[in-house]
Every structure is written in structure tokens, then in C-alpha cells.
Amino acid sequence: MRKWFRPGHLLIHLTLLAGVSIMVIPYLWMVTLSLKPQELTYSPPYLFPNTFEWQNYAQAWQAASFSRYYWNSGLVTLGVTAGQIVLCSLAAYAFARLRFPGKEALFLLFLGTMMVPFHAILIPSYLIIQRLGWVDTYTAMILPRMFSAFGIFLMRQYYEGISTELDDAAMIDGCSRLGIWWRILLPLTGPGLATLGIFAFMFAWNEFLWPLVVINDPDMRTIQLGLAMFQGRYGTQWTLLMAGTVTATIPTILIFLFGQRWFIASIATTGLKG
Amino acid sequence: MKRRLTLISTLSVLCALLLGLVGPLGISAAQEQIQLTFWNYWDGKNGESIQALVDRYNEAHPEVHIENVYIGWGELLPKLQIAIAGGDTPDMAAADMAWMPLLANSGKLLPLTDLVASAAEPMDDFYPALLDVDTYGDVLYGLPVSTNNLELFINADLFTAAGLDPATPPTTWDELKEAAVACANPDAGVVGMELYTLPGEGLTWQFQVYLWQAGGDFLSEDLTSAAFNSEAGLKALNYWIDLIDSGAYSLSDWGLFGQGQSCMVMDGTWMVGIWADTLPFEWTTAPMPYPADGQPATNMGGEHMFIMAQDEARQQAAWDFMAWFTSPEIQTEWDMMTGFMPVRDAVATSEAYQTWIQDTEPRLQPFVAMQQYAHNRPPVEVYAELSDVFSGMLEQALYGQMSAQEALSAAEIAVNALLR
CATH class of the missing domain: 3.40.190.10 (Periplasmic binding protein-like II)
Known part of the structure; x- marks a missing residue:
């Protein structure tokens, strides 16, 4: 018979519970603030919502062209995510499977770019975009973000975990290089692609500094730029800012919920069974 | 072969889709306007x-x-x-x-x-x-x-409850301290006069008002050296420390007045409009009190x-x-x-x-x-850094880790180093 109570488990659960509260309280706090009447913003704080001012959400939505910002963020995020999935996995395939001179050096160079802080290349990047005439375009927000050293590294690790026997077998059957990538490697690295996709999505959706720099036109602003507008010189509209933030976090939460099982799933080895 | 075509076409559709998305949008019609x-x-x-x-x-x-x-x-x-x-x-x-x-x-x-x-x-x-x-x-x-500038805000409800008359606000530093001590209610967490005691520009620009009122200046006239380490500077800083020691203010985060937890605060013009709509208690404003032997002054933005x-x-x-x-x-x-x-x-x-x-x-x-x-705050390029080190030193004095004179001397050295 299994014991339903173990002191050890109690300790583990208490620790986990503490961890959960640390994670959840900021979210709860955000939701509570977003549901407060505006005149109570300055009153003593409380953690659980006891007022439900749903019109804060409507007000936040109308305070700026938020539907436009959602559309912009959606397009940019989609473009960046799709671009990273395709381009990073193609590049990773080359680094994992092909043989060409300078491969290792090139890969290290790519990894090295991860160590350069973005702020250091912010102005030069902006100048390039400006000379290309891309200021205030989706191109400026999407194109430079369509590849990442992290994505290439991640996918290469996945590919290296898959036996080359599969490639050899496919090649004997007359499959091309691209065909191997498309038919053998991609289907086997679902979890990897999903992880990369989620990372790219989160990154693009939450990106602030780069859109801030390359976008001047109010109609091209993304959701993160829109949220910053609630913080003014002479006071911040906290209830509206929080209502806007809650709506802005919903897509990331959804993506995470649906992508969670991919995160946990391990590298596919199913192809070698039997 | 057919499969390969599907693959290539899928890829090209993806690429086309991406390019379509990223197509330049800005079209500016040539106009004479x-x-x-x-x-x-x-x-x-x-x-x-x-x-x-x-x-x-x-x-x-x-x-x-x-x-x-x-x-x-x-x-x-x-x-x-x-x-x-x-x-x-x-x-x-x-x-x-x-x-x-x-x-x-x-x-x-x-x-x-x-x-x-x-x-x-x-x-x-x-x-x-x-x-x-x-x-x-x-x-x-x-x-x-x-x-905009900084003047005195008074919570009329707290004032009246303490037996003070919001219609006759304090006009000198002594009266300000007296009213603040009388109005403070530590049991209810109410302070008399809220001060900005966290490091940063908030502290610096509040303190400058007291400094100018006491007859001092922040930088020398040619903006090349610190001028606050003076008799006036010491008087102003000691006045703040006195407000804390006398129980008129107890060190805490900024924002007590808005929560109804402070009888008075020095804050900006813009708060009149914000608080007119949001505060659930009666409040009024008055010119910022200054020392009997000093001069009226305020800071502006x-x-x-x-x-x-x-x-x-x-x-x-x-x-x-x-x-x-x-x-x-x-x-x-x-x-x-x-x-x-x-x-x-x-x-x-x-x-x-x-x-x-x-x-x-x-x-x-x-x-x-x-x-x-x-x-106006001194128009020097390094003002932000200068304000940071200055407020950091003052905070140490307010929290009792340095004497007022030590803090001002240390701040003077740091500020002069930045101006060089």
C-alpha cells in the first residue's frame, strides 16, 4: 500500500508552493491593479481584486490605437518566428551535416555574436536601416531578426543528436540534401523547432528597444511601444497600463501553454527503433 | 522529383509570404505643401x-x-x-x-x-x-x-483633525516644523511633512529648494564647481535631519501624501490636476514656507x-x-x-x-x-550623474550614516570630480 503522506513530500511541496507564489504574485498584482478604479491607484495596496472595473480594459484599448499595435506586433512576430524556424534550421543543417572549409571557425564566429550586447551595435544597426530607407517599415523590424546564433546553435544540437545513418539511408534511396533536411530531420526535431519557435515568438513579441529605434510613425508602433505610452512625464495611468499589459501577455501565455509539452518532450529517437 | 518540387514550392511560398509581409509601406506623395x-x-x-x-x-x-x-x-x-x-x-x-x-x-x-x-x-x-x-x-x-514649480500641498482633513487650520498654512520653516510635528500621528502611520529621501533626482531637486531658500546655491555661477557645501547647505540639510529627528517625518518610500498618510508635501504644479480628480480627501495648496531670515525660492521644470x-x-x-x-x-x-x-x-x-x-x-x-x-537646475551636461552622486551622499546623512557636514563635503568632492 502506498503511503499517502510522507514528510519529505510535504517539504518538497512547501518549497514548490513558495516558488509558485513568487511566480504568480506579480501576475496577480498586475490583474488586481488592472481592475482597480483609477481613483484608488494611490490608496494602500491589496493583493486580491475586490473591485472589477472591466471598463479599464475598454479604456486602455481605446486610449491608443491598440488594435493597430496588435496587428503590427502580430505581423512582426509571425515574420520573425517563421524566418527563424526556416533560416536557423537550414543554417544548423549546414553546420551539422555538410563538410566545407572553415566550418568550425564560422560556427564559432556565429556563437561569438551572442556575446556582443545589442546596445553596442544599436546605433550602427540603425544607421544601416536608415541608409536602406527602411525606417518605419515592417522590414526593419523583421529582417534583422530573422536569424539568431542561439537558434542555429539550438537546432544544430538537435541535428547532431540524430544518427547520420538515417541520412545515409535516405541518400542511398536517392534523396537530395534539401530532401533529407525536409523529410528526415525536420519531422524528427519537432520539439526543437517548437522550442525555437517559442523563443523566437517571445523575443519578437516582447522586443522593445529595436522597434523603438526604427519606428517613428505612430501607426507602425508595436504593442510594447504602445504600452510605454501610458507612462507620462506627469504621472502614470497605472490601471490602464496594467490592463494593457494583461492583454499583451495573453498571447505569450497561450503559446507557452500549448507549447509546453514540446518543451518537455525529449529529442526524438523514434526513427531508430525496431 | 514531384516531391522535390513540392518542397521547393513550399519554401518559395514561405519566402514570398515573408517578403510580402515585409514590403516597404511608407509611401509619401510628393506635394508642394x-x-x-x-x-x-x-x-x-x-x-x-x-x-x-x-x-x-x-x-x-x-x-x-x-x-x-x-x-x-x-x-x-x-x-x-x-x-x-x-x-x-x-x-x-x-x-x-x-x-x-x-x-x-x-x-x-x-x-x-x-x-x-x-x-x-x-x-x-x-x-x-x-x-x-x-x-x-x-x-x-x-x-x-x-x-511648473514646487509648492506646499496640505491634507485639509488631517490638518483639521490635528486642530490646525488649513486656511492659515505655515509660512516659515519653524512654523512648518511645528505644524508637521503637531499633525504627525505615528500610531496611524501618518507623517507631518513628507520628504523625498530616496537617492535620485527626486531628492536633489527637492533639496535644492531648501538650499536656495536658505540663501545658498547648488553650483558656482560659472557652473564649474559645487557651491552647496556652504553655511546655507548645512542649514538646509540640518533642517531635514531635524524634521526626521523631531518625528515630523519618518523615513519611508515616496507617495505618502497621495495615500492620505502625510499632512503636507512639497510637490509639483502638475499634481494639482492629477490629485483634483483622484484624491478622496480635502486638500489645498500654499507657497512653500522659507526660513525667517531666508528668501522665497522654488525649483522648476x-x-x-x-x-x-x-x-x-x-x-x-x-x-x-x-x-x-x-x-x-x-x-x-x-x-x-x-x-x-x-x-x-x-x-x-x-x-x-x-x-x-x-x-x-x-x-x-x-x-x-x-x-x-x-x-532652474544648473544647465550642465553631466547634471544627471551629478544629481545621482549628490543625492546618494545626502541619503547617507538622512539615514544617520554620516554627519551633515561629512555628507556635504563628500558630495562636493564627487561633484567637482564630475565637473572637471
């Missing part, structure tokens, strides 16, 4: 007001079209700096006066000295302390378009406007708008719409403005009356 952009961080009611004025100007002047672009307060300076680096600046902008030294030294601001001198209507009644912020080496690079247009036609068009916006008539209207304070004497003393204040928000009166005693 001059298109100008105007960046500022005015939001809410202030944003609506500037938009209304710009719309009206556009309607009356079909030869120009001004696009009013709102950029958040936190984002405007970095955006201006990047625009300057890229040489692709807006034609006009209005920015925090604290940023003017940085912007004026960028070399991208149009000198206005001659334009102001030859203006059709005289422009000599702008407050000199405000123009100081725009003047570098005798050249004028901007004009103030709004200002606000926005200054400048021109960054590149070619002559645009510069002229931008100046035309700027001259219109800063004219007494439009400024009077602007101040009534926003609650900002007049930057020109012609506005402050006009009957229209005075009547408006009495009728709509008498609580603004102390701010308008005291604007003539407002000082």
Missing part, C-alpha cells in the same frame, strides 16, 4: 490640447502640414539622440528642460537668437530663469513652452521647444509655427487647456489668465505667484 514633424511627450489631456492647436494651425495655414507625434517621456530623449546620430531628425520637438544642455550641444538645434530679435511682436517677456536653460555661449537654442529642421524653407515654416505657439494669446489658451504655468509675464499677468485661475482652480494660485522666485 511643406510637411513638418513635431515630437513631444505630452499625453492625456495635454496631448489632446497640443493636437487641437496643431490641427487649428494646419487649417489656417494650408501651405504647411504639421504632424504632431507623441513619443513617451521615457523614450523621447533616446529617440532624439538616435535621430541626431542618424542625421534624420524631426523638424521640431518639445523636450524636458533637463535635457536641453545635452541637446543644445548636439549642434543640430537651430540658433534662434536672430529670429527672436527680429520677431514681428516683441518676445522679451519670457522669464529669464527659463531662458537660461536655452542659452549656451550667448546663443539661444530654444524657447520654454510650459513650466517644464518643456522647451526647439527646431531641428535641415533646410531653410522648413526652418522658416517651423519657426512660424513656434512663434505662433509661443505667442501670448496661444500660450494663455494652452495654459488654460493643460494647467501648465505661464512662461511669459504677458500671460501670467493677463486678466484672462488671472480670472481663469480664480474661477476654475484657485489651488494653482500659489504656484503662479511663486514662479518669479523659481530657479
Whole structure:
């Protein structure tokens, strides 16, 4: 018979519970603030919502062209995510499977770019975009973000975990290089692609500094730029800012919920069974 | 082969999709009309007001079209700096006066000295302390378009409960301390006079008021060395420490007055409009008390406007708008719409403005009356760093880790090092 109570488990659960509260309280706090009447913003704080001012959400939505910002963020995020999935996995395939001179050096160079802080290349990047005439375009927000050293590294690790026997077998059957990538490697690295996709999505959706720099036109602003507008010189509209933030976090939460099982799933080895 | 085609076509569809998404969007029709952009961080009611004025100007002047672009307060300076680096600046902008030294030294601001001198209507009644912020080496690079200062806010409910009369506010430092001690109620967590004691510009710019009131100055006149380590500086800092020791204030986060937990606070003009709508208790305002042997003084903020247009036609068009916006008539209207304070004497003393204040928000009166005693923070490029180290040292004195004299001496050394 299994014991339903173990002191050890109690300790583990208490620790986990503490961890959960640390994670959840900021979210709860955000939701509570977003549901407060505006005149109570300055009153003593409380953690659980006891007022439900749903019109804060409507007000936040109308305070700026938020539907436009959602559309912009959606397009940019989609473009960046799709671009990273395709381009990073193609590049990773080359680094994992092909043989060409300078491969290792090139890969290290790519990894090295991860160590350069973005702020250091912010102005030069902006100048390039400006000379290309891309200021205030989706191109400026999407194109430079369509590849990442992290994505290439991640996918290469996945590919290296898959036996080359599969490639050899496919090649004997007359499959091309691209065909191997498309038919053998991609289907086997679902979890990897999903992880990369989620990372790219989160990154693009939450990106602030780069859109801030390359976008001047109010109609091209993304959701993160829109949220910053609630913080003014002479006071911040906290209830509206929080209502806007809650709506802005919903897509990331959804993506995470649906992508969670991919995160946990391990590298596919199913192809070698039997 | 067929499968390979599917693969290639799938890829090309993906690529096409991406390219379609990223296709350039900005299409600007060639027009003879001059298109100008105007960046500022005015939001809410202030944003609506500037938009209304710009719309009206556009309607009356079909030869120009001004696009009013709102950029958040936190984002405007970095955006201006990047625009300057890229040489692709807006034609006009209005920015925090604290940023003017940085912007004026960028070399991208149009000198206005001659334009102001030859203006059709005289422009000599702008407050000199405000123009100081725009003047570098005798050249004028901007004009103030709004200002504000710090005065005393009083929680009338707490005052009355403590047996004090909000209609006769304290006028000297001694009276301020007396009232604060009488009104403080530690059991209920209520302090008498809220002070800004966290490091940062909030502390520095509050403290400067006390320093000036005591007869001191923050930097030397030529802005090359610290001047606060003086008798006046010591008097001001000791007054704060005395407020803490006497129980008039106990060290805590900023924001107690808004929570109904402080009887008094020194805060800015802009809070009149914000608190008028949000505070659930009665409150009033008064001129900031000053020492019996000192002088009235306050600190000021606000926005200054400048021109960054590149070619002559645009510069002229931008100046035309700027001259219109800063004219007494439009400024009077602007101040009534926003609650900002007049930057020109012609506005402050006009009957229209005075009547408006009495009728709509008498609580603004102390701010308008005291604007003539407002000082500006020293217009040096390193001001932000300077303010950080200064406030850091003062905090140590307020928390009892240094004596007042030690803190001022240490701050003097650090500030002088930054100015060198």
C-alpha cells in the first residue's frame, strides 16, 4: 500500500508552493491593479481584486490605437518566428551535416555574436536601416531578426543528436540534401523547432528597444511601444497600463501553454527503433 | 522529383509570404505643401490640447502640414539622440528642460537668437530663469513652452483633525516644523511633512529648494564647481535631519501624501490636476514656507521647444509655427487647456489668465505667484550623474550614516570630480 503522506513530500511541496507564489504574485498584482478604479491607484495596496472595473480594459484599448499595435506586433512576430524556424534550421543543417572549409571557425564566429550586447551595435544597426530607407517599415523590424546564433546553435544540437545513418539511408534511396533536411530531420526535431519557435515568438513579441529605434510613425508602433505610452512625464495611468499589459501577455501565455509539452518532450529517437 | 518540387514550392511560398509581409509601406506623395514633424511627450489631456492647436494651425495655414507625434517621456530623449546620430531628425520637438544642455550641444538645434530679435511682436517677456536653460555661449537654442514649480500641498482633513487650520498654512520653516510635528500621528502611520529621501533626482531637486531658500546655491555661477557645501547647505540639510529627528517625518518610500498618510508635501504644479480628480480627501495648496531670515525660492521644470529642421524653407515654416505657439494669446489658451504655468509675464499677468485661475482652480494660485522666485537646475551636461552622486551622499546623512557636514563635503568632492 502506498503511503499517502510522507514528510519529505510535504517539504518538497512547501518549497514548490513558495516558488509558485513568487511566480504568480506579480501576475496577480498586475490583474488586481488592472481592475482597480483609477481613483484608488494611490490608496494602500491589496493583493486580491475586490473591485472589477472591466471598463479599464475598454479604456486602455481605446486610449491608443491598440488594435493597430496588435496587428503590427502580430505581423512582426509571425515574420520573425517563421524566418527563424526556416533560416536557423537550414543554417544548423549546414553546420551539422555538410563538410566545407572553415566550418568550425564560422560556427564559432556565429556563437561569438551572442556575446556582443545589442546596445553596442544599436546605433550602427540603425544607421544601416536608415541608409536602406527602411525606417518605419515592417522590414526593419523583421529582417534583422530573422536569424539568431542561439537558434542555429539550438537546432544544430538537435541535428547532431540524430544518427547520420538515417541520412545515409535516405541518400542511398536517392534523396537530395534539401530532401533529407525536409523529410528526415525536420519531422524528427519537432520539439526543437517548437522550442525555437517559442523563443523566437517571445523575443519578437516582447522586443522593445529595436522597434523603438526604427519606428517613428505612430501607426507602425508595436504593442510594447504602445504600452510605454501610458507612462507620462506627469504621472502614470497605472490601471490602464496594467490592463494593457494583461492583454499583451495573453498571447505569450497561450503559446507557452500549448507549447509546453514540446518543451518537455525529449529529442526524438523514434526513427531508430525496431 | 514531384516531391522535390513540392518542397521547393513550399519554401518559395514561405519566402514570398515573408517578403510580402515585409514590403516597404511608407509611401509619401510628393506635394508642394511643406510637411513638418513635431515630437513631444505630452499625453492625456495635454496631448489632446497640443493636437487641437496643431490641427487649428494646419487649417489656417494650408501651405504647411504639421504632424504632431507623441513619443513617451521615457523614450523621447533616446529617440532624439538616435535621430541626431542618424542625421534624420524631426523638424521640431518639445523636450524636458533637463535635457536641453545635452541637446543644445548636439549642434543640430537651430540658433534662434536672430529670429527672436527680429520677431514681428516683441518676445522679451519670457522669464529669464527659463531662458537660461536655452542659452549656451550667448546663443539661444530654444524657447520654454510650459513650466511648473514646487509648492506646499496640505491634507485639509488631517490638518483639521490635528486642530490646525488649513486656511492659515505655515509660512516659515519653524512654523512648518511645528505644524508637521503637531499633525504627525505615528500610531496611524501618518507623517507631518513628507520628504523625498530616496537617492535620485527626486531628492536633489527637492533639496535644492531648501538650499536656495536658505540663501545658498547648488553650483558656482560659472557652473564649474559645487557651491552647496556652504553655511546655507548645512542649514538646509540640518533642517531635514531635524524634521526626521523631531518625528515630523519618518523615513519611508515616496507617495505618502497621495495615500492620505502625510499632512503636507512639497510637490509639483502638475499634481494639482492629477490629485483634483483622484484624491478622496480635502486638500489645498500654499507657497512653500522659507526660513525667517531666508528668501522665497522654488525649483522648476517644464518643456522647451526647439527646431531641428535641415533646410531653410522648413526652418522658416517651423519657426512660424513656434512663434505662433509661443505667442501670448496661444500660450494663455494652452495654459488654460493643460494647467501648465505661464512662461511669459504677458500671460501670467493677463486678466484672462488671472480670472481663469480664480474661477476654475484657485489651488494653482500659489504656484503662479511663486514662479518669479523659481530657479532652474544648473544647465550642465553631466547634471544627471551629478544629481545621482549628490543625492546618494545626502541619503547617507538622512539615514544617520554620516554627519551633515561629512555628507556635504563628500558630495562636493564627487561633484567637482564630475565637473572637471
